[in-house]
Amino acid sequence: MKNFQYFAVLTLFTMLSCAQAADGLISIKSPYSAQTTLDKFEAIVQDKGLEVFSRIDHAAGAAQVGKQLRPTEVLIFGNPQGGTPLMECAQTMGIDLPLKALVWEDATGQVWLAYNDPVYLANRHQVGDCSAARNIQKALTEFVAATVGFDF
Numbered sequence: 001m002k003n004f005q006y007f008a009v010l011t012l013f014t015m016l017s018c019a020q021a022a023d024g025l026i027s028i029k030s031p032y033s034a035q036t037t038l039d040k041f042e043a044i045v046q047d048k049g050l051e052v053f054s055r056i057d058h059a060a061g062a063a064q065v066g067k068q069l070r071p072t073e074v075l076i077f078g079n080p081q082g083g084t085p086l087m088e089c090a091q092t093m094g095i096d097l098p099l100k101a102l103v104w105e106d107a108t109g110q111v112w113l114a115y116n117d118p119v120y121l122a123n124r125h126q127v128g129d130c131s132a133a134r135n136i137q138k139a140l141t142e143f144v145a146a147t148v149g150f151d152f
Contacts, residue, residue, distance in 0.1 A: 024116050024121060025115075025117070026115055026144075028113050029148070030103070030112065030113050032111060033105075033111060034070075034073065034103050035071065037148070038055070038075055040146075040147045041147040042077075044143050049079065052076070052077045053076045054075075054076040055074070055075050055076075056074040056075075058072040058073065070104065070106070071104060071105045071111075075100065075101045077100075078099045082132070082135075083099075085135075086118070086130065086133060086136065089130035093121060093122070093125050093127075096116065099136070100116065102115070113144055115144070118134075118137045118140065119133045119134060
């Protein structure tokens with residue numbers, strides 16, 4: 001029994017350590033190229049009525065200074081209908097808005113789509129009970145699932 005308790009505590013500690021290391025970043029594998037993944041995500045975001053404020057190509061920026069970087073792009077998006085309720089919970093949430101999605105290709109060629117978990121952000125701003133964060137979390141999960149072609 002003692003070994004089981006030790007294993008359970010060790011497992012829980014490992015899971016918590018991984019969660020803390022990720023700092024609220026949710027990363028999902030994509031079966032598509034980085035370009036296709038972000039194109040699909042951007043189209044879904046726009047189709048849902050959100051505004052795309054910017055698309056930042058970090059690899060292109062690296063090339064401008066003579067450096068090489070695997071595909072790495074950020075999409076900045078959102079709308080007041082979603083962001084305002086978050087800031088009503090805590091105006092400091094404005095530092096984490098608009099929302100962002102990162103698509104990159106790792107050293108093995110695997111493409112990833114990542115975003116900040118809105119519930120994590122709400123906890124960061126000490127408003128973990130903010131229902132707007134859970135609503136946005138659900139929407140982002142649906143956008144990502146539609147982008148990569150599977151349900152969570």
